[in-house]
Amino acid sequence: MENDTIVFHGTLQQLLEKVEFGEMIPKLQASHAPMCKFFTAYYVISGIRHVVPLVHGPTGCPLYMSDFVRTRECCEIRGVPLEPTACTALDESHVIYGGEGKLLEAVKEAYAKYHPDLIVILSCCCSGIIGDDVESIAREAEKLVGCRVLALRSEGFGGDFRSGYEDAFKLIMELMEPPTTTMKRTINILGARWGPSPTEFNWDMDELERLLALIGIQINAIIAGGCTVEQIRHAREVELNASWCYDWGQKLGDLMQERFGIPYSRTGQPYGPEATKEWLLGVATPLGMEQEALAVIEKEMNEVEPDVAYLREALSGKTAIIEISEFPGPIRALSLARMTSEFGAHPVVINVHPYTIKERMPSIRFLLETGVNPEIILTKGLFRLGSFRSSKETEEELEAIVREYDNPIFFGNSGRFPPCPVVNLTLMNPVFQPQYGFRGIRNIAALVRQALENKDLPRSRLFRGMLYGTRTR
Amino acid sequence: MEHGHDNEPAGSPHHENCTDPYLRCAFNGAAQTALGVSGSALLAHSPQGCEYLVNNAFASQECDYMETVTLCTKLCVDEIVHGGEEMLARTIWEARDLPISVLFVISACGPEIVGDDIGAVCETLQPEVKFRLVPIQSPGFRGSQYDGIDIALDTILKRLVKKTSEKISDSVCLVAPHANANPTWTADLVWVKQALSRIGIQVVATLTHRTPLSEIENAASAETSLLLSHDAGQHAAEYLRAAHGVEPICRGIPLPIGMTNTQRWLTALGERFDAQKNVEEMIGDGERMVTATCRRKWPMARFLYRTPAAIVADATIGIPLVRFVTEEMEMTPELVALYTANRPVRDLLEGELNDLGLSPKVVYGTDVYKTRMSLLEVKPRVIFGSTIERHTSEGLPVAYVVEVVRMMRQFRMINREYFGYTGILNLFECVQNEWIMGWRSREKRYEAKW
Numbered sequence: 001m002e003n004d005t006i007v008f009h010g011t012l013q014q015l016l017e018k019v020e021f022g023e024m025i026p027k028l029q030a031s032h033a034p035m036c037k038f039f040t041a042y043y044v045i046s047g048i049r050h051v052v053p054l055v056h057g058p059t060g061c062p063l064y065m066s067d068f069v070r071t072r073e074c075c076e077i078r079g080v081p082l083e084p085t086a087c088t089a090l091d092e093s094h095v096i097y098g099g100e101g102k103l104l105e106a107v108k109e110a111y112a113k114y115h116p117d118l119i120v121i122l123s124c125c126c127s128g129i130i131g132d133d134v135e136s137i138a139r140e141a142e143k144l145v146g147c148r149v150l151a152l153r154s155e156g157f158g159g160d161f162r163s164g165y166e167d168a169f170k171l172i173m174e175l176m177e178p179p180t181t182t183m184k185r186t187i188n189i190l191g192a193r194w195g196p197s198p199t200e201f202n203w204d205m206d207e208l209e210r211l212l213a214l215i216g217i218q219i220n221a222i223i224a225g226g227c228t229v230e231q232i233r234h235a236r237e238v239e240l241n242a243s244w245c246y247d248w249g250q251k252l253g254d255l256m257q258e259r260f261g262i263p264y265s266r267t268g269q270p271y272g273p274e275a276t277k278e279w280l281l282g283v284a285t286p287l288g289m290e291q292e293a294l295a296v297i298e299k300e301m302n303e304v305e306p307d308v309a310y311l312r313e314a315l316s317g318k319t320a321i322i323e324i325s326e327f328p329g330p331i332r333a334l335s336l337a338r339m340t341s342e343f344g345a346h347p348v349v350i351n352v353h354p355y356t357i358k359e360r361m362p363s364i365r366f367l368l369e370t371g372v373n374p375e376i377i378l379t380k381g382l383f384r385l386g387s388f389r390s391s392k393e394t395e396e397e398l399e400a401i402v403r404e405y406d407n408p409i410f411f412g413n414s415g416r417f418p419p420c421p422v423v424n425l426t427l428m429n430p431v432f433q434p435q436y437g438f439r440g441i442r443n444i445a446a447l448v449r450q451a452l453e454n455k456d457l458p459r460s461r462l463f464r465g466m467l468y469g470t471r472t473r
Numbered sequence: 474m475e476h477g478h479d480n481e482p483a484g485s486p487h488h489e490n491c492t493d494p495y496l497r498c499a500f501n502g503a504a505q506t507a508l509g510v511s512g513s514a515l516l517a518h519s520p521q522g523c524e525y526l527v528n529n530a531f532a533s534q535e536c537d538y539m540e541t542v543t544l545c546t547k548l549c550v551d552e553i554v555h556g557g558e559e560m561l562a563r564t565i566w567e568a569r570d571l572p573i574s575v576l577f578v579i580s581a582c583g584p585e586i587v588g589d590d591i592g593a594v595c596e597t598l599q600p601e602v603k604f605r606l607v608p609i610q611s612p613g614f615r616g617s618q619y620d621g622i623d624i625a626l627d628t629i630l631k632r633l634v635k636k637t638s639e640k641i642s643d644s645v646c647l648v649a650p651h652a653n654a655n656p657t658w659t660a661d662l663v664w665v666k667q668a669l670s671r672i673g674i675q676v677v678a679t680l681t682h683r684t685p686l687s688e689i690e691n692a693a694s695a696e697t698s699l700l701l702s703h704d705a706g707q708h709a710a711e712y713l714r715a716a717h718g719v720e721p722i723c724r725g726i727p728l729p730i731g732m733t734n735t736q737r738w739l740t741a742l743g744e745r746f747d748a749q750k751n752v753e754e755m756i757g758d759g760e761r762m763v764t765a766t767c768r769r770k771w772p773m774a775r776f777l778y779r780t781p782a783a784i785v786a787d788a789t790i791g792i793p794l795v796r797f798v799t800e801e802m803e804m805t806p807e808l809v810a811l812y813t814a815n816r817p818v819r820d821l822l823e824g825e826l827n828d829l830g831l832s833p834k835v836v837y838g839t840d841v842y843k844t845r846m847s848l849l850e851v852k853p854r855v856i857f858g859s860t861i862e863r864h865t866s867e868g869l870p871v872a873y874v875v876e877v878v879r880m881m882r883q884f885r886m887i888n889r890e891y892f893g894y895t896g897i898l899n900l901f902e903c904v905q906n907e908w909i910m911g912w913r914s915r916e917k918r919y920e921a922k923w
Contacts, residue, residue, distance in 0.1 A: 035525065036523075038522055057582070057613070057614075058498045058499075059498045060497050060498025060500055060523070061522070063494055063497045064526055066493070067879075071864065071881060075860075076881050081864065082865055087492055087493065087494060088490060088492075091616065092615065095582075105490035107491075113491065124582075125581070126582045126614055129582075129583060130586065155583075156520035157552070158550060385542070386571075
């Protein structure tokens with residue numbers, strides 16, 4: 001494909017090599033700003049029940065997270081009670097004279113006010129730069145209150161967004177006590193985030209729990225998606241760790257395997273029949289429950305056979321142009337690439353940000369090892385300054401790319417207007433959730449059917465104008 | 474009743490070590506103010522996380538992403554250790570072709586602590602870019618979002634307003650309309666502008682909402698300033714008076730929420746601009762419209778006569794609500810918890826309570842914990858507050874939580890004012906919808922046959 005708007009066209013393997021050598025990373029400072037380390041650490045820690053995340057900093061950092069994660073996501077949508085987000089509210093005098101004394105008092109105050117099962121001190125830019133020793137304060141404070149007090153260095157400037165997740169998961173390991181028994185046929189699910197309820201997308205986790213229950217496998221803790229401190233304490237008593245998403249669970253899974261000898265099931269996201277089978281067998285086989293799993297898989301496959309047959313027929317010979325712009329992580333895009341390939345389509349993944357490839361290097365390598373190596377296209381608009389310009393340009397580039405392929409079908413969301421059927425995989429519409437597992441197959445078949453059968457219906461000029469302004473060409 | 478320090482930053486709970494705040498930091502307030510200037514862009518000199526506070530400010534000012542660009546220097550360890558001035562200069566240089574009149578550079582905690590001189594960087598780069606560079610030093614640790622609004626207004630006024638001895642007669646400069654917890658506060662601003670227009674008063678500048686640079690430059694030509702917040706903007710009004718002779722008006726009067734407050738506020742305007750007759754007509758028309766509408770729609774708020782109520786809000790909405798809830802809706806405020814704690818807020822609230830003969834529990838500079846404890850103590854049956862109070866009051870015998878500030882359960886495509894006469898109806902509507910939801914059957918007594 002010859003096009004002056006394309007800056008990379010090759011395989012995932014080739015893109016990974018370029019990223020490893022420092023190429024393809026945007027030079028524009030303003031391009032692509034994911035969350036900071038503090039935010040992601042907060043995500044994980046707030047996923048433990050009855051925890052006080054005690055933010056050692058000014059009020060801006062915790063409040064954004066408490067509004068967004070706590071009140072909106074957890075209380076309003078996920079039916080969990082309002083739990084505290086405490087803060088030391090550092091001001092100029094603390095920046096000059098230090099805030100350790102205030103922090104120690106804050107821990108005592110937090111314990112007296114909220115009676116939590118755990119307090120986690122999260123440092124942010126201010127306390128990190130002035131050098132407040134949060135770890136020592138945590139050790140000191142723990143002697144004065146009736147619960148564990150841990151500290152996490154989570155300064156926003158201190159690492160990329162991934163490091164916040166990983167450091168928080170690592171910290172949680174400190175709560176895991178030596179096993180006194182083994183919980184048979186029981187696993188932990190690792191890598192969950194976003195408040196005291198399982199994972200970002202409840203439906204996907206619900207589907208995994210349903211399938212595990214059918215096989216006869218128990219879950220001790222979903223770490224950290226609404227688990228209790230008690231469940232974390234017993235986390236080493238399980239037979240196996242698994243992840244709802246290989247990428248997010250990978251670090252904690254590897255560490256628990258290395259340090260505690262608990263095996264970790266390495267499988268990708270369960271999109272489509274093959275990946276779902278792999279996920280279930282990856283958990284069941286080490287537990288000696290392969291036969292039970294195969295029986296469940298057979299039964300479930302029978303139920304979704306019409307959907308699988310439809311997807312094969314609908315996608316065979318097509319080019320699946322895949323873009324996940326809503327949550328621009330590459331892992332879901334790659335999982336979809338694998339699924340569409342399984343149904344006979346040729347997947348082309350468009351505009352996964354190289355920055356996100358860099359941050360997910362171990363997981364991308366794993367996916368390559370398992371044979372996931374789709375065609376990738378990156379365009380100039382991806383690196384453009386300003387979200388509107390970037391969004392408008394990538395839309396125009398997407399439309400141009402789609403025209404180059406025979407029989408294309410777009411897997412992304414309805415915010416795009418390519419001249420081909422659009423499969424709306426948005427995670428903002430609960431109607432077609434989950435996307436994981438066998439129920440996911442059914443939903444994806446329904447989405448593909450909607451896309452193909454209604455491909456000639458007019459698209460919204462209103463939404464297009466809202467997103468991209470008046471059409472210029 | 475709790476007492477804070479008179480000169481502490483607004484809403485800053487200094488006396489506590491551990492707080493669960495309602496208010497964001499100064500960086501957020503400064504961003505909210507800067508993004509109210511049209512034809513501008515904002516560059517956050519900060520790590521990437523602070524960009525999310527900018528996004529929040531962007532939404533609050535209802536910016537259009539086709540028009541307003543926000544940038545971030547995305548500082549990492551290197552810039553904290555070695556300084557981030559070079560990175561800032563590079564980012565300004567990258568933005569040099571943006572079609573804007575002003576680029577606001579706002580520094581966050583990290584670069585301020587390590588001593589990045591954003592003023593010097595802007596001064597050095599100024600000759601190389603076509604737009605004005607305005608550095609605003611407003612790191613989060615400088616205080617609450619209201620302090621940030623004051624810091625940004627101070628910088629904007631000192632750097633951008635032109636000196637003039639000529640005044641436009643019957644004119645006003647509107648100050649801090651955005652320091653208002655009505656989630657669609659821009660409707661309050663629209664109402665104010667319409668009311669002023671009807672009285673014959675010209676708005677010279679709005680500090681800030683969709684305000685072009687030229688308006689800000691001319692702010693000193695306003696005869697008067699009108700503060701549209703009880704939480705922020707007082708320093709700006711005072712500066713305009715001291716530096717440019719712009720007379721602050723309608724001081725010491727609650728903002729126009731409810732019949733009596735609106736009447737008082739409009740009357741003060743009429744007296745200042747010698748437009749009493751015009752104002753009397755406006756009041757008459759407005760009150761007749763509200764009364765006639767209520768006669769046709771029958772607001773259920775009338776059934777809540779002397780029901781114990783709590784008001785948990787910013788001072789801008791919270792203080793005027795005290796009279797509205799007591800007088801128009803005939804409930805009994807038994808708890809007033811305000812996010813801020815400064816002296817003018819205390820004076821204004823205490824004046825209102827004395828005038829009304831009320832003695833509720835009052836909490837200044839409240840946080841989520843204090844609110845919960847106060848609700849436990851007072852046990853109101855109705856709360857005027859935010860989504861947070863809906864969850865904070867769980868387990869208490871609260872019948873209705875009327876979400877008037879920072880609401881998450883409701884979505885408004887059309888902005889609705891609380892100020893003025895339509896504002897009264899909007900607030901009645903909030904009460905009515907909550908009342909209806911409160912009556913909705915949770916379960917059916919038996920199943921239908923079909």
